[in-house]
Amino acid sequence: MSDPIEGIIFDIDGTVARGRQVLPGALETLAELRRRDIRFAFFTNDNSKPIRAWVDRLAGMGIDAAPGEIVTSALVAAEVMAEVHPESPILAIGDVGLLEALRAKKLDLVAADDVDRATAVVMGRDPGFDQERLNTVCKAIWNGAEFFATNYDPRLPVAGGFVPATGPMVKAVAYATGIEPTVTGKPSPWSGRMAMRILGIAPALGLVVGDQLATDIAMGRNAGMQTVLVLTGTADAADAAAAPSEHRPDAIIDGIADLVPWLDGL
Incomplete structure (x- = not known):
């Protein structure tokens, strides 16, 4: 029983x-x-949308959920980074949901042109992920930055089928660097x-x-x-x-x- x-x-x-x-x-x-x-x-x-966007999205489908009833992998990543890298310079690759969650923890986020300072990388689903960003995140990891990812999900179910999720982007970095990330989600x-x-x-x-x-x-x-x-x-x-x-x-x-x-x- x-x-x-x-x-x-x-x-x-x-x-x-x-x-x-x-x-x-x-x-x-x-x-x-x-x-x-x-x-x-x-x-x-999902790590791309902030909590308020999830509240609105669920409400639009008739589901009443308070902000405290929703968790995203971005929130988990921010909590983990605040725990293990509270004062470290962090390179964040992702959308607004991840970036807002990290900023809310008052973490030291570095810009792409300051990547040499990064001692940790946290990566989520980035709609602007391209060769330049791949180069940037790989450079940080080759320089010794610890590699974290919000998740390794290969695809997301959407109306009419699927779309690639965070995993394919993370896999590209892992393949190029030979370093597997610590997954926080x-x-x-x-x-x-x-x-x-x-x-x-x-x-x-x-x-x-x-x-x-x-x-x-x-x-x-x-x-x-x-x-x-x-x-x-x-x-x-x-x-x-x-x-x-x-x-x-x-x-x-x-x-x-x-x-x-x-x-x-x-």
Whole structure:
């Protein structure tokens, strides 16, 4: 018999929504969880948008979420950098979400023309990533800067298919430098700890619901939470069956609409 669920961490893209379109059953499921006083929060490995943009995006789909109920990999990266490099010059490669999160921690961010000062690099999804930026970040790492990345996700589910995520950009740098990054977002221990802090519950009473085995499910398992894979995103049942044990979910459901019946069956 599993422990009762008191709090849930939801991935967003591929789990609750696809692009700006809410997935079937999401609104009803979230409303029922609130009615039952089951706490929940949203955790996305996206690092490009600030929290206020996520609040607005969810609201536009009919989902009412407070800023304190949303975590991004940018927030986790900023917390990690403040912990391990609080006074170090940092080269940040990413969009407004990552840059704002780092500035909020009052970290020393260096410009590209001052890259020789950088002792750490933190990299997220950058819509302007090009050969020049590749050269800049590689130079910092070749000079000895420690390499961090918000995540290694290969692709994002959007309306009509997928788009490349942070991973391909990070992989280009890792391949060129021969240095693998320390990943701060899902499934890292830092992410699991932040998820637990937001829910305010013991890990055994928490549940992670997501569509990606190597991030959502792995984070939940690493943190000691229960895990459910939904089949509305990047992984299917065959992927789950073939996955290593640390990426294998406790349960698989077709989509978020099936979550409440699954909870009732525990």
